[in-house]
Amino acid sequence: MNIHEYQAKEIFASHGLPVPGGKVATTVDEAVALANGFGLPCMVKSQVLTGGRGKAGGIKFCPTIDDVRKHAGNILGMDIKGHIVRKVLVTPAVDIASEYYVGMLIDRNTKRVLLMASAEGGVEIEQVAKENPDAILKQSIDPRYGLLDHEAMDMGLRLCPEDVKKARQLAAAMQKLYRAFVEADASLAEINPFIFTPDGTGHAIDAKVNLDDNALFRHPGYEALRDLEAEDPGERAAREAGLSFVKLSGNVGCLVNGAGLAMATMDLVNYYGGQPANFLDIGGSSNPEKVVNALTIILEDPEVKAILFNIFGGITRCDDVANGIIKATQMMDINVPIVVRLTGTNEAEGRALLAKTALHPAQTMDEAVQKAIELAGK
């Protein structure tokens, strides 16, 4: 789950990271009131779940209240890469003397948290990684000990060799960020940039945190951080129904058991010149209710002109699955063609059941995909 800057900053602040004060506003008047409270100059920052906010004009420096009024008015409602701005963060502006990148993520190869830092702060780290990979310092963190004092200080001094006081502040920030990462069950945590003011005080002025969906069960409070308005309605309904769903832009709706097979099915639709409407993993069950939920979500999309079930039975019996699909389609009013591919245990029985219905049975994945594309084009 991705969360907004202001929410990430709340997590950071609770772990003692130096985050400037700030509050979110949903209207221009609220933004103005907040700016009056914090004092000027201040920043007005769009809160959307995407990068490149500054470039899009979604982050503005405001020396006067008139600027706050003008910029908040422009930014609220702005479309940044398809994300509509509904909230702005109003925060005191700070003078920047120098800026750094500090971030942590899961390193799949070492199976540890990896700390990355760079003196090239304020730009996207992916860009630094491409153009100047040597500018990124790395420290792999042993989970048994956490980020040790000397490891953090070494990083701090390499980032800021000329000033031990600043190096110490960077080191402390890294250790706090590590604790925040582990305690919040993050999959990514970035301070970009961590800045020093001309008097040498450090601040985390931007924050990005992605939370591990697998760990949400032990952070009941994090459900409230979810931005329901920013979520695709289909993806929201799928999440609430316990289905794994990603909306795409094509016209062939896909219901597949298993994530790998679901991706391979989308790829195959594309291979044969069609466009998948979605990714959907329906899981192992033949429960008609689950099928109804999945079909409802897919059929909400008016672009969908055909539905493709790709089910590899494995241990689940294909006749059970066929019965589930038939029951589900009888419970609903569906006016697009449905192709069903069933393979595995009892597949002949499964297909025999489908043959008595208006559903289009198919034996192989390729046959099913081609049939679905053809029907979607009619």
Add this chain to the structure above:
Amino acid sequence: MAIFVDKDTRVVVQGITGRDGGFHTREMMAYGTRVVAGCTPGRGGQKFEGSVPVFDTVKQAVQETGANTSVIFVPPAGAAGAIMEAADAGCTLIVCITEGVPTVDMVKAWPYVQEKGARLIGPNCPGLLAPGIAKLGILPASIVKEGPVGLVSRSGTLTYEVVFQLTAAGLGQTTCLGIGGDPVIGTNFLDAIEAFNADPATEAFVMIGEIGGDAEEKAAAYIKAHVKKPVVSFIAGRTAPPGKRMGHAGAIVSGGSGTAAEKKKALEAAGIPVADRPMDIVPKLKEIWKR
């Protein structure tokens, strides 16, 4: 022959009294796997299916039955703890089927497993099936056949699809291994490929990858340098949009890396054919495999 398992594999199932654990234990036993014990805290003293003794701890199970392998069906909150318990009890092979284990838990469990010298497969995986030897996990026994092909995959049902096609083409398997779809997993592609390369019974193998991370690229470099056996690959997720988790926690293109195109390029540069469709895997393998 197979990788990671043999006739001496003696299994303790953690979570044997749960719905999924019970169902799949019956399937494993029906295939002839030696399930010697179960473990569910608080259920010690019971018998599963009237014959398999259930213990409160894995240590007791190992002491009483000589179990050396654990298969885990414990819910996500307790899965990493179950992995460490199995490693501490002396299990040398641990297969964790559980989906949805917090990544930070796996990061903490990994050095512990390594210190104990155990091999971990998963989590979030279908496990492995060595035809004629043992079934550890949830791979369907009906689709496999004994033979010379090794298969390693990050997926579940896509693995079944490919195994099914291999079997239909008369190509049996030494071991079908699902390593799991999470970002942090025990045994990765590289480990599996080293094992297949060293296994005299495995004459050729198939690697099923997907978007996210760079495990396929690492495997490609290893294969190029060390593997003479024929290898064919497939990568799922060419059409996946960036930044979206495609079901598996590890299947995500982030910051422009981990794409299917990058993986295909690395594999092909290492001389490994990459099938465009699952149905092209078997023909491609036959093409390069001079038997």
